[in-house]
Amino acid sequence: MDNKLDWATNTTGLNDSLTNRQIYFAFALMSYLFTVSVNLTLIITISLDKTLHEPIYIFLCSLCFNxxxxxxxxxxxxxxxxxxxxxxxxxAACLGQMFVTYSYIFSEFTSLTVMAYDRYIAICKPLQYRMLMTAQKVTQLMMLTWCFSVFETAVGAVLTARLPLCGRHIPKIFCTNWEVVKLSCSDSTLNNIYAFMLIFSHLSQTALIMVSYVHLIRAAVRSQADRRKFMQTCLPHLSTLLVFSTSLMFDTMYSRYSGGSTMKALQNALAAQFLVVPPLVNPIIYGLNLQQISGITGWRVLPSYL
Known part of the structure; x- marks a missing residue:
C-alpha cells in the first residue's frame, strides 16, 4: 500500500474556505511563536541567573523545554x-510526530510528578530539603524524567511500526497511536495491552500527586508562609495537572469508544488542547507567578499578596 496517510478533511474541519484557512494560519502561527517565546524566556532567564539555580527552577526549565x-x-x-x-x-513522518507527541505526554506526567515531590519536601520537610534535594538527586530525577519517557515512547513506536496498514485515512488533524493502530489489518492485542499498561502507569502517577497534595494542604494550613508557598507553586501545578489529564483522557476515550463522525471538528479542537493549552499556559502559571522570576523579567500576572 501507499506509504502516505491523509487527514479525512471532511471530518477534521480543515476543508474550509481559503480566507478562513488564512485566518486560522495567522492565529496558529501567532500562538506557536508566542508559546515558544515565553518558554524560551523562562529557560534563558533560569539558565543565566545563578540565583535561580534551585531544584524547582531546574525542573521548571525542563518542563518549559518539554x-x-x-x-x-x-x-x-x-x-x-x-x-x-x-x-x-x-x-515515517506520522510515526515521527507520534514519537515526539507521546514523549511530550509521558514527560509531562513525569515532570509534574517530580515537581510535586519537590514541593512536598519543600513544604512538609523544609529542614531536610537541602539534604534530600541535592544536585545529584536533581540530576537523577531529570534523567528519570526524560529517559523513562523516551523509553516508553520507543517501545510503543516499535509495536506500532511492526503493524501492516490496510487504510490511509486518519480522522484527526495530527497522528495518534490509536488512530494508526485502527488502520492495521493484523492483530493489535499487544498494542492494546501496552496502551492500558501506560494508562495505568500514568494514572498511578496522578494518584501519587493527589496523595502528596493531601499532605501539602495539611501543611499549608499550619502557617502563612506555607500557605504562600502553596498558592504560588502548588495550586497552579494542580490546576494544570487536572486540565492536562482531562483533555488527554477525553482524546483517549473518544478515539477508542466513539465510532460516529458527528462533531469531528469540535472533537479535534478539544483533543488538541493538551498540545496547545499546557505549552502556552504553563510558563505563565509556573514562571510568571514566582516572585524570583517575575522580578527579573518584569512580568506579573497575580497580585503580590499571593
Whole structure:
C-alpha cells in the first residue's frame, strides 16, 4: 500500500474556505511563536541567573523545554496543511510526530510528578530539603524524567511500526497511536495491552500527586508562609495537572469508544488542547507567578499578596 496517510478533511474541519484557512494560519502561527517565546524566556532567564539555580527552577526549565517539544510536534504540520491545503503525511513522518507527541505526554506526567515531590519536601520537610534535594538527586530525577519517557515512547513506536496498514485515512488533524493502530489489518492485542499498561502507569502517577497534595494542604494550613508557598507553586501545578489529564483522557476515550463522525471538528479542537493549552499556559502559571522570576523579567500576572 501507499506509504502516505491523509487527514479525512471532511471530518477534521480543515476543508474550509481559503480566507478562513488564512485566518486560522495567522492565529496558529501567532500562538506557536508566542508559546515558544515565553518558554524560551523562562529557560534563558533560569539558565543565566545563578540565583535561580534551585531544584524547582531546574525542573521548571525542563518542563518549559518539554512544552516547546509538545507544541512543535503539532503546530508545524498544522501550519503547513493550512497554508498549502495539502493534508497528506508520510507514514515515517506520522510515526515521527507520534514519537515526539507521546514523549511530550509521558514527560509531562513525569515532570509534574517530580515537581510535586519537590514541593512536598519543600513544604512538609523544609529542614531536610537541602539534604534530600541535592544536585545529584536533581540530576537523577531529570534523567528519570526524560529517559523513562523516551523509553516508553520507543517501545510503543516499535509495536506500532511492526503493524501492516490496510487504510490511509486518519480522522484527526495530527497522528495518534490509536488512530494508526485502527488502520492495521493484523492483530493489535499487544498494542492494546501496552496502551492500558501506560494508562495505568500514568494514572498511578496522578494518584501519587493527589496523595502528596493531601499532605501539602495539611501543611499549608499550619502557617502563612506555607500557605504562600502553596498558592504560588502548588495550586497552579494542580490546576494544570487536572486540565492536562482531562483533555488527554477525553482524546483517549473518544478515539477508542466513539465510532460516529458527528462533531469531528469540535472533537479535534478539544483533543488538541493538551498540545496547545499546557505549552502556552504553563510558563505563565509556573514562571510568571514566582516572585524570583517575575522580578527579573518584569512580568506579573497575580497580585503580590499571593
Amino acid at each position: 512544552e516547546i517539544c509538545g507544541a512543535s510536534s503539532f503546530y508545524p504540520k498544522l501550519l503547513h496543511d493550512l497554508l498549502t491545503n495539502s493534508y497528506v503525511i508520510t507514514y
